[in-house]
Amino acid sequence: MQFFSFWRSLASFRVRIALSLKGVAADVVFVDLDADAHRTDAYRKINPQMALPALVTDDGTVLFQSLAIIDWLDETFPTPPLLPADALGRARVRGLALIVACEGHPLLTPRVRRYLDRELDLRDSRQNAWRRHWTVETLAALEGHLAGHKATGRFCHGDAPTSSVKKD
Secondary structure (H helix, E strand, O other), rough: EEEEEOOOOOOHHHHHHHHHOOOOEEEEEEEEEHHHHHOHHHHHOOOOOOOEEEEEOOOOOOEHHHHHHHHHHHHHOOOOOOOOOOOHHHHHHHHHHHHHHHHHHHHOOHHHHHHHHHHOOOOOHHHHHHHHHHHHHHHHHHHHHOOOOEEEEEEEEEEOOOOOOOOO
């Protein structure tokens, strides 16, 4: 497998964690976002969205979007599981992951920051205030779901990355 990644990409970081927890090896291909390497024709052929991460499986299938890649890893390499065994636990964990991956993270990406700067002329302190507002909103929502929930443990759901409920 080839894993297209950048050290500062939060989405790539999610997949790196899953690969590590699973003990799955992949050849890492460094795509330098700072040098716009994700916009080259070569990378566009791998992922037309020109975003990271991407995972090319051994049969040449290209997977994209971190949560979809993580789901595939969990289904393909079931041990250790990344999701709880029970349906309610899986739904909760997916919901928590979606808060981070869909609500907060996209607003911090370079392409959004560039748009705010170049198209909306939102710079420096104003752009920082905008990002801070949405980051605080996202984290407050996440904390609200974690606070006082019976399944919240040392991790967002349980006391280990793969546990289903907090142990008493």
